[in-house]
Amino acid sequence: IVAWTSLIGGYIEHEKGEEALQWFSKMQVDGITPDAPAFVLGMKACGSIKAMEKGQEIHAEIERQGLLDGSPFLGSALVDMYVKCNAFSQAHEVVNKLKLRNLAAWNALISGFAEQGHGEKALNCFKQMRHSGVSPDVVTFTCCVKACGITRDLDMGRNVHSELERQGLLGADIFACNALLDMYMKCGQLFSAHEIFDKLPFRNVVSWNSLIAGYVDYGYGNEALKCLKTMKSMGVSPN
RNA sequence: CGGAUCCCAAA
Numbered sequence: 001i002v003a004w005t006s007l008i009g010g011y012i013e014h015e016k017g018e019e020a021l022q023w024f025s026k027m028q029v030d031g032i033t034p035d036a037p038a039f040v041l042g043m044k045a046c047g048s049i050k051a052m053e054k055g056q057e058i059h060a061e062i063e064r065q066g067l068l069d070g071s072p073f074l075g076s077a078l079v080d081m082y083v084k085c086n087a088f089s090q091a092h093e094v095v096n097k098l099k100l101r102n103l104a105a106w107n108a109l110i111s112g113f114a115e116q117g118h119g120e121k122a123l124n125c126f127k128q129m130r131h132s133g134v135s136p137d138v139v140t141f142t143c144c145v146k147a148c149g150i151t152r153d154l155d156m157g158r159n160v161h162s163e164l165e166r167q168g169l170l171g172a173d174i175f176a177c178n179a180l181l182d183m184y185m186k187c188g189q190l191f192s193a194h195e196i197f198d199k200l201p202f203r204n205v206v207s208w209n210s211l212i213a214g215y216v217d218y219g220y221g222n223e224a225l226k227c228l229k230t231m232k233s234m235g236v237s238p239n
Numbered sequence: 240c241g242g243a244u245c246c247c248a249a250a
Contacts, residue, residue, distance in 0.1 A: 102244090
């Protein structure tokens, strides 16, 4: 089973979801009953190629074997599969069904909504998640910041920002920092954005691009060009 | 190190 699972994981890593699923089936035909790790990869393969029907089949198998409550990884993988197939109501249903409160499952749902541009729904989930007693982590917050940028919800964005700071999550996570930068820019808060920018421990090309794009969007062409120069002088190559 | 969620901008 470990060998089969490694093989399937390899296909997924190389974005060969179709082949991964074929090997998953082959494994079963061979008389091997998938365990939780194998099912996780099965779900992931389905999500990666939006094979919703196959995903539902595997979901049913998981339920039949009663594995869902035994592994938090399975729960989040299942939610993620539905999210990747754009089946948000099913994803939400699974989240609610999970007996153990599952942070990653919520994160999968919230990030899916944010990814699809449904900022409000993402933030609603965030509230539901807290209401159900699950504490957010830096992943959750990053997704929420993204959602705030989409909906131009500056107030909420500021709330999440202060929460991130209070928990000391900003110093180490460039993804969260860049998401904040982008959110402030989208909300027209160039000053706040630049402030954050100056405080970042590291800046990559994405940080610079957010800043430059924001200045361009609001008609500050000269500022944008200045940033470009500074960026180059600091050894970051434009892409 | 056989397994999950974010993995950030623009496109």
